[in-house]
Amino acid sequence: MTESVAESSTAAKSGVDAHKFASRRVLVWRRFLRNKAAVASLVLLVLLFIGCYAEVIVASLACLRWKASSCPRSTSHSPSA
Numbered sequence: 001m002t003e004s005v006a007e008s009s010t011a012a013k014s015g016v017d018a019h020k021f022a023s024r025r026v027l028v029w030r031r032f033l034r035n036k037a038a039v040a041s042l043v044l045l046v047l048l049f050i051g052c053y054a055e056v057i058v059a060s061l062a063c064l065r066w067k068a069s070s071c072p073r074s075t076s077h078s079p080s081a
Contacts, residue, residue: 022030032038
């Protein structure tokens with residue numbers, strides 16, 4: 001019983017309901033989501049980041065599909081004299 005009295009008096013003093021209180025992280029995230037240019041920039045950055053790693057995979061598959069002329073030369077397979 002003392003806990004409920006203490007919680008209700010704390011909420012009354014601060015004027016903030018503990019169940020409806022949003023953390024700073026939530027407030028920043030909501031404000032970020034309202035800015036359409038920032039969200040579009042974040043999406044573009046994520047796509048570029050994924051594209052950088054996907055390019056390595058695509059390039060290695062292209063080397064397997066086509067002849068060795070499109071692949072970089074390997075130093076470990078140099079011709080013997």
